Amino acid sequence: MTPIVGAASSALRVVQWTTGKTGTAAVIGILGDPGLELIGCFAYSADKVGRDVGDLCGIGPIGVISTDDVEALIALQPDCVVYTAYRPDFDHLERVLESGINVVTTMYMLAGEGHGDVATRRIREAAARGRASLYSSGIYPGHAPMVALAASAMCRTIDRLSILESLDIQEYGNAPMFRAMGFDRDAGDPEVAVMAEASCGSFKDQIRVLARALCVEVDRVDFRVETATADRDTDFGFMTVGAGRVAGIQGVVAGIRDDRPVIECRFVWKLGSEMTPDWPVTNGYLIEIEGDPGVRCKIEALAGNLPGATVTAMPVVNAIRATCAAAPGIVNQMEMPLVRAAHRIA
Numbered sequence: 647m648t649p650i651v652g653a654a655s656s657a658l659r660v661v662q663w664t665t666g667k668t669g670t671a672a673v674i675g676i677l678g679d680p681g682l683e684l685i686g687c688f689a690y691s692a693d694k695v696g697r698d699v700g701d702l703c704g705i706g707p708i709g710v711i712s713t714d715d716v717e718a719l720i721a722l723q724p725d726c727v728v729y730t731a732y733r734p735d736f737d738h739l740e741r742v743l744e745s746g747i748n749v750v751t752t753m754y755m756l757a758g759e760g761h762g763d764v765a766t767r768r769i770r771e772a773a774a775r776g777r778a779s780l781y782s783s784g785i786y787p788g789h790a791p792m793v794a795l796a797a798s799a800m801c802r803t804i805d806r807l808s809i810l811e812s813l814d815i816q817e818y819g820n821a822p823m824f825r826a827m828g829f830d831r832d833a834g835d836p837e838v839a840v841m842a843e844a845s846c847g848s849f850k851d852q853i854r855v856l857a858r859a860l861c862v863e864v865d866r867v868d869f870r871v872e873t874a875t876a877d878r879d880t881d882f883g884f885m886t887v888g889a890g891r892v893a894g895i896q897g898v899v900a901g902i903r904d905d906r907p908v909i910e911c912r913f914v915w916k917l918g919s920e921m922t923p924d925w926p927v928t929n930g931y932l933i934e935i936e937g938d939p940g941v942r943c944k945i946e947a948l949a950g951n952l953p954g955a956t957v958t959a960m961p962v963v964n965a966i967r968a969t970c971a972a973a974p975g976i977v978n979q980m981e982m983p984l985v986r987a988a989h990r991i992a
């Protein structure tokens with residue numbers, strides 16, 4: 647019988663880097679795969695150091711204790727780190743990669759150019775020294791655009807490929823992240839557009855990855871954004887949004903060729919629905935390929951809303967095996983076999 651490629655033989659040893667929203671979902675995902683073994687966890691917050699990781703993730707003790715001692719985690723010689731911190735620490739990443747430890751991450755820009763030349767060079771050179779691989783994904787950027795690429799295989803010609811994320815983001819409940827995007831700022835504040843664009847840096851990297859995958863050269867990447875303002879004061883539990891302040895952000899990051907958009911990453915993000923204008927949301931992802939033939943493809947929950955943290959974490963957790971087997975350096979989707987939920991049919 648032909649062996650199944652990627653079947654579990656001996657478990658890969660994994661260290662989780664932080665247990666925030668995505669990190670918690672990653673821990674649960676790692677524990678659910680018999681081919682992965684969680685052997686350590688980095689804690690950023692002082693009050694999480696020395697705590698059982700299962701307790702931090704709300705699933706009860708699992709016997710793995712979190713630490714802020716990077717060298718102790720490296721000494722465990724894990725095969726892979728799942729890196730889901732809020733902001734990158736390039737000293738940490740450099741040490742991990744140059745120690746020969748592979749990294750999967752939901753920080754899409756770590757595999758791109760969004761952090762600038764110096765940071766990108768540090769990652770590349772550390773990976774080369776350690777002969778380790780770094781792979782970035784998530785849901786968007788990351789996996790939803792890969793579904794769009796898979797759909798493009800049906801097309802003879804393509805005029806425009808677009809992906810839309812359309813969400814009421816309440817479910818994700820990440821106040822620092824939403825504030826950094828411009829939510830709850832004064833609607834007239836010119837900083838809002840700057841903040842929204844900074845938060846969309848990873849989509850610029852995503853456009854370049856899609857362009858490379860489709861073998862098209864884009865002349866430039868444009869960004870456009872508009873905001874909706876809250877009709878009244880609202881307390882969402884994790885943050886408040888005041889009347890007249892930013893409660894919705896929609897926009898597009900577009901790869902332009904010959905003055906027309908050929909690849910688009912679009913987004914509609916809303917906190918609630920009491921805002922003007924009140925754009926409709928579909929709570930999922932809409933892929934549209936205008937071409938011959940035109941193709942539409944939706945990603946949505948069977949019931950309720952997609953759990954944001956889970957669908958962000960699993961495309962990297964499910965890529966651990968392939969990342970450990972990949973050639974050293976930054977690998978992106980084109981250098982990887984199809985990332986899928988192997989070993990997860992109970």
Ligand SMILES: NC(=O)c1ccc[n+]([C@@H]2O[C@H](COP(=O)([O-])OP(=O)(O)OC[C@H]3O[C@@H](n4cnc5c(N)ncnc54)[C@H](OP(=O)(O)O)[C@@H]3O)[C@@H](O)[C@H]2O)c1
Binds near residue numbers: 689691730733787
């Ligand atoms: N591609 C995608 O689809 C996608 C979607 C969502 C998020 N993301 C990215 O995934 C990463 C994790 O997102 P998240 O929502 O899980 O983040 P989060 O919950 O806000 O933060 C994750 C953890 O980062 C640590 N942390 C807090 N402040 C920090 C700081 N100033 N510098 C470094 N670390 C800090 C904390 O670790 P401790 O728990 O140890 O204290 C925190 O729990 C972010 O980079 C985000 O942009 C990607």
